[in-house]
Amino acid sequence: MKKPLLFSAFVMNTASHILHGLxxxxxxxQKDFNDxxxxxxxxxxxxxxxxxxxxxxDVVGLYGDYRGDWKFHVESGLQIPSNDPLVLLSAxxxxxxxxGLAFTAAPLQEPPFNFARRVSTLDHISNGRxxxxxxxxxxxxxxxxxxxxxxxxxxERYEWAEEYVDVLYKLWEGSWDEGALVQSRETGxxxxxxxxxxxxxxxxxxxxxxxxxxxxxxxxxxxxxxxxSSTAGKSFSSRxxxxxxxxAPTPDIARTVIEETRALAVQNGRDAKDIRFxxxxxxxxxxxxxxxxxxxxxxxxxxxxxxxxxxxxGGLGIDFGHADLDxxxxxxxxxGTKSILEWLxxxxxxxxxxxxxxAELRSRSARIVGTPEMIADQLELWRxxxxxxxxxINATLPGSYDEFIDDILPILRERGLAKELEAVDGTxxxxxxxxxxxxxxxxxxxxxxxxxxxxxxxxxSG
Amino acid sequence: MKKPLLFSAFVMNTASHILHGLxxxxxxxQKDFNDxxxxxxxxxxxxxxxxxxxxxxDVVGLYGDYRGDWKFHVESGLQIPSNDPLVLLSAxxxxxxxxGLAFTAAPLQEPPFNFARRVSTLDHISNGRxxxxxxxxxxxxxxxxxxxxxxxxxxERYEWAEEYVDVLYKLWEGSWDEGALVQSRETGxxxxxxxxxxxxxxxxxxxxxxxxxxxxxxxxxxxxxxxxSSTAGKSFSSRxxxxxxxxAPTPDIARTVIEETRALAVQNGRDAKDIRFxxxxxxxxxxxxxxxxxxxxxxxxxxxxxxxxxxxxGGLGIDFGHADLDxxxxxxxxxGTKSILEWLxxxxxxxxxxxxxxAELRSRSARIVGTPEMIADQLELWRxxxxxxxxxINATLPGSYDEFIDDILPILRERGLAKELEAVDGTxxxxxxxxxxxxxxxxxxxxxxxxxxxxxxxxxSG
Numbered sequence: 031m032k033k034p035l036l037f038s039a040f041v042m043n044t045a046s047h048i049l050h051g052l053x054x055x056x057x058x059x060q061k062d063f064n065d066x067x068x069x070x071x072x073x074x075x076x077x078x079x080x081x082x083x084x085x086x087x088d089v090v091g092l093y094g095d096y097r098g099d100w101k102f103h104v105e106s107g108l109q110i111p112s113n114d115p116l117v118l119l120s121a122x123x124x125x126x127x128x129x130g131l132a133f134t135a136a137p138l139q140e141p142p143f144n145f146a147r148r149v150s151t152l153d154h155i156s157n158g159r160x161x162x163x164x165x166x167x168x169x170x171x172x173x174x175x176x177x178x179x180x181x182x183x184x185x186e187r188y189e190w191a192e193e194y195v196d197v198l199y200k201l202w203e204g205s206w207d208e209g210a211l212v213q214s215r216e217t218g219x220x221x222x223x224x225x226x227x228x229x230x231x232x233x234x235x236x237x238x239x240x241x242x243x244x245x246x247x248x249x250x251x252x253x254x255x256x257x258x259s260s261t262a263g264k265s266f267s268s269r270x271x272x273x274x275x276x277x278a279p280t281p282d283i284a285r286t287v288i289e290e291t292r293a294l295a296v297q298n299g300r301d302a303k304d305i306r307f308x309x310x311x312x313x314x315x316x317x318x319x320x321x322x323x324x325x326x327x328x329x330x331x332x333x334x335x336x337x338x339x340x341x342x343x344g345g346l347g348i349d350f351g352h353a354d355l356d357x358x359x360x361x362x363x364x365x366g367t368k369s370i371l372e373w374l375x376x377x378x379x380x381x382x383x384x385x386x387x388x389a390e391l392r393s394r395s396a397r398i399v400g401t402p403e404m405i406a407d408q409l410e411l412w413r414x415x416x417x418x419x420x421x422x423i424n425a426t427l428p429g430s431y432d433e434f435i436d437d438i439l440p441i442l443r444e445r446g447l448a449k450e451l452e453a454v455d456g457t458x459x460x461x462x463x464x465x466x467x468x469x470x471x472x473x474x475x476x477x478x479x480x481x482x483x484x485x486x487x488x489x490x491s492g
Numbered sequence: 493m494k495k496p497l498l499f500s501a502f503v504m505n506t507a508s509h510i511l512h513g514l515x516x517x518x519x520x521x522q523k524d525f526n527d528x529x530x531x532x533x534x535x536x537x538x539x540x541x542x543x544x545x546x547x548x549x550d551v552v553g554l555y556g557d558y559r560g561d562w563k564f565h566v567e568s569g570l571q572i573p574s575n576d577p578l579v580l581l582s583a584x585x586x587x588x589x590x591x592g593l594a595f596t597a598a599p600l601q602e603p604p605f606n607f608a609r610r611v612s613t614l615d616h617i618s619n620g621r622x623x624x625x626x627x628x629x630x631x632x633x634x635x636x637x638x639x640x641x642x643x644x645x646x647x648e649r650y651e652w653a654e655e656y657v658d659v660l661y662k663l664w665e666g667s668w669d670e671g672a673l674v675q676s677r678e679t680g681x682x683x684x685x686x687x688x689x690x691x692x693x694x695x696x697x698x699x700x701x702x703x704x705x706x707x708x709x710x711x712x713x714x715x716x717x718x719x720x721s722s723t724a725g726k727s728f729s730s731r732x733x734x735x736x737x738x739x740a741p742t743p744d745i746a747r748t749v750i751e752e753t754r755a756l757a758v759q760n761g762r763d764a765k766d767i768r769f770x771x772x773x774x775x776x777x778x779x780x781x782x783x784x785x786x787x788x789x790x791x792x793x794x795x796x797x798x799x800x801x802x803x804x805x806g807g808l809g810i811d812f813g814h815a816d817l818d819x820x821x822x823x824x825x826x827x828g829t830k831s832i833l834e835w836l837x838x839x840x841x842x843x844x845x846x847x848x849x850x851a852e853l854r855s856r857s858a859r860i861v862g863t864p865e866m867i868a869d870q871l872e873l874w875r876x877x878x879x880x881x882x883x884x885i886n887a888t889l890p891g892s893y894d895e896f897i898d899d900i901l902p903i904l905r906e907r908g909l910a911k912e913l914e915a916v917d918g919t920x921x922x923x924x925x926x927x928x929x930x931x932x933x934x935x936x937x938x939x940x941x942x943x944x945x946x947x948x949x950x951x952x953s954g
Binding site for chain 1 (some may be wrong): 513516526527528554562568572575601602608610612617639668675677680682683700701702703888
């Protein structure tokens, strides 16, 4: 039998994440995102329902302007306000037992020493259920929130991320040897000083002495997620990621991305199967095709196309705000629309793509509409393409996940596309790979024992 | 009737916080600090028992060397390993309803934009029960963990802290006006863009554009704690703190510190009563004096004097590790022992103070030994001196707090020294001051509405 898919719920601690404008829907509760109870009950529901991961996206700044400024973002609720996901995970961890808890953070946000300590603390609190999605923020406002004059260049952001994770690996894998924490009441030895080491990292951006202040957590390094699809992004993933989020338009395109990244991983001394791939999809399910199509049409009515455009184009620094929805994109004199046009021309032929097409295709690109059986058929194709899991996008909270759990997962179980419901406690890494800690092929593993020779007396010098 | 005292539990997410070596005690559970259940059950016990605050100390580096290096610290468990308190508070918040949750953090650790967002997120999660103890780390290793060549000078650290809180005040108080969050399903207005503002902070160390990403939490600014006793520290407190932790050797000395700081507060345009003072004390209680004295003697047996010295002197950068306990401190050729000698000479006359005196006095300096009635008598004196609350130091977890709740608090209630047990929900600031938000005399208040004139179009420029 083929391997069942893994399931992640793709959420954000804000009112409007991907399918925009749905916070206005009477059936949705995402506008209550400031209330921790929304998230606690959703986490519990996902866990009981058989999801493996609850995954929080995040940004630390505004998207690029729309209609010349950011007024629209605030008025419509386009990922502002938003709350910090790392802090929330601790509350979710103590109210769940098994579900993996993943969050997004960028090197920009916090010095690696502090980040390492907070993540290790979370990994202790959750008994090893933490995943970290490594991003390099691409929003200019985010850089302005952290003292930078402007956006750091794309490839340089990845270099920065490489040094950042390098420091983290040293702290998580190299600073405390196995068996260092003794806690013997009899002898009074709390930890073995010969097994705890400073890391003395000196690099381009960071100098970090150590030792790590937290004793090894169940996973040490959290499960490492990544979502970059650029050349630099794939290169980074192939070295560092254990799971990659993609939103490919078709299974065939997914297959290409997956095979490319796996091949790069092998070049980097890892196994092809050392990386799991999650495809982002959202589902409109009905008892009949007609019902599903009707629900999809209703959903389309509710989606705010201007928010879709402000989010997608604003993320690329393009302001489509002054154009009507029927303006041909070619006619807009804006830098950087080339990639958008290319993407649209995959679907639209025989006429010039207009701004409204962009919004419409963005909102439908990762959508599967149909009966549970039809959805299962589609998921077979994604699994055939090499996808290991599905990152389930929501239209409403908790409604989209209730439907997925109640209407879709039972059929997926019958078809071997989803695991049987069973209460297996364990770390997030054990869910994905069957082991608690990073394998020896991962670059972090080289720091195990690497600082053992460093004498405890050795001091840091500039 | 006089005002009842407030009660805070003074803890740290580590095995050995103040009274060192007690993690070895069979009755103590603090060596289980990596297990979140220890903290959840303690928080619930404290809340039920009538404590107002659970307060987490923290450091982000090693204390200064002992016997030439930091081997001793690791071996004895001297605040290493330790976990991050901010992350833990979220887990405690969702398992409690009323108790205030305070933690320690230094500007060194995290850029203010990220810190502001995390604290606001926590304040939402806890329904306004967060307090922040502002420290300027004094440990060289901490600075080395964050890329600095060495310790930033004392007064400069306070200048740094002033700019740090200034950025935070702008984000917490000035970025979102009252009533900005609308969330109208009918009109589709999520927030009023005319009530959300960038802060455009440009200062010596920080440049922060904004807007704050989190909508106003119940308290906006968390309750601000401080513990500095230096001139710069008192000056900082008098401007910024709402509560000050002191560990004065006698009520009279407490009175002096309190009056000085209150007078400075008035000079800074605040009211004398805008600051609450918490005296740190630990209690050894017995049904009879004899029992209490016997328990105190037993406690003395269990305290690790070398850890007491390594902590106290190491915090000042002094290594007493090679001296025997009976070595006169005057005979040790070390810089910086002057303040220690002065402190010891307040208690020791007629002979030269030795290293062991230092350890002994440190471990007993804030201790009250006696029957509940005798303890109540002592607390009357502290209250008379102007103390508003007691920060209760523990010998064992949860034992010390169980004793305080079961044996001491009932007598304090009878004597009007503690509030009656009543389940009153509300923010931490309402517990201390009867209001949810900072009063208009606090320096943060000047940022309310201060950025309203900033046009939304205005962009940040270097």
